[in-house]
Amino acid sequence: MHKYSGETRILVATDCIIFGFDGANIKLLLVQRGLEPEKNKWSLIGGFIKPTESPEDAANRVLELRTGLKNVYMEQFQVFGKPGRDPVERTLSIAYFALIDIHQYEAQLSEEYHPEWFLLDEMPDLIFDHNEMVRLAKRQLRYKAALHPILFQLLPEKFTIPQLQALYEGVYQTKFDDRNFSRKLLSTGLLVKLPEKDKLSSKKGAFYYKLDQSHYEENFEKFLNLVPNPDKFF
DSSP states (O other), rough: OOOTTTOOEEEEEEEEEEEESSSSSEEEEEEEOOOOSTTEEEEEEEEETTTOOOOOHHHHHHHHOOOOOOOOOOOEEEOOOOOTTSSSOOOOEEEEEEEHHHHHHGOOOOTTTEEEEEEEGGGGOOOHHHHHHHHHHHHHHHHHHSSSSSSSSOOOOEEEEEHHHHHHHHHHTSSSEEEEEEEEHHHHHHHEEEEEEESSOOSSEEEEEEEOOHHHHHHHGGGGGSSSSGGGOO
C-alpha cells in the first residue's frame, strides 16, 4: 500500500459568486476579508468546508454567515485548485454562483462582514484568484442566459421592454440596439401587452407587458435570438 506520509495536506473551501439585479443593473456581492493575509481587502463570500458537510451545505452556511442571505439557489460550476492560489496553505475551492433579485433579498443582508453590491465594471481588485472566478462565473451566467429562461425569473409580473433590455445588457455587459431588441422580443409572440404605461422612466412612457405563461415553456427557444452571436461573449 502506498503511503502519503510527508505529503502536504490539502484543504477544501467553497466560494460563492452572487450576482444581483436591482431593476437597472447587474451587480456583484462582495465582503471584506476578515483575516490575514490580505485582511480588509474585497473578497468573494468563502470559507472552509467542515468534515461533516457536503459542498452545497457549506456554501449555504458560509453565504448566510458572511452576508445573512439564505434560501438562495446556487449552482456549482467549477473547482479552482492551482498550487499557490492560497498563499497560506494548499487549498481547493469549489465555486458556486447565483443570480438573484437584489430587492427581494435586501432585508436579509447583515452588516457584520460589510457585504456590498458593486457594479461589474466598478468591481475592486479581489484577493487570491477571485478575479478569475468572477470572470468564469460571468461566462457561465451568459451561457445559461442564452440557453435557459433564467433572466425572466428576475422580472416583476409586469415589466417594460427597456427593463428587460437593461437586464440583458447588464448580463452581457454590452449595448443592444433598442429597435432590434424590441422587434425580436415582440416577434416571439410570448409577450402580452397591457393597457398601462410606466410613466416614471420617460415622459412618453413605456407600455407594460407580461409573459404568456401558457405557451412559455414550450416556446422559450424563440427568445434565444435575443442575443446576437452569443458565442462572442463566452
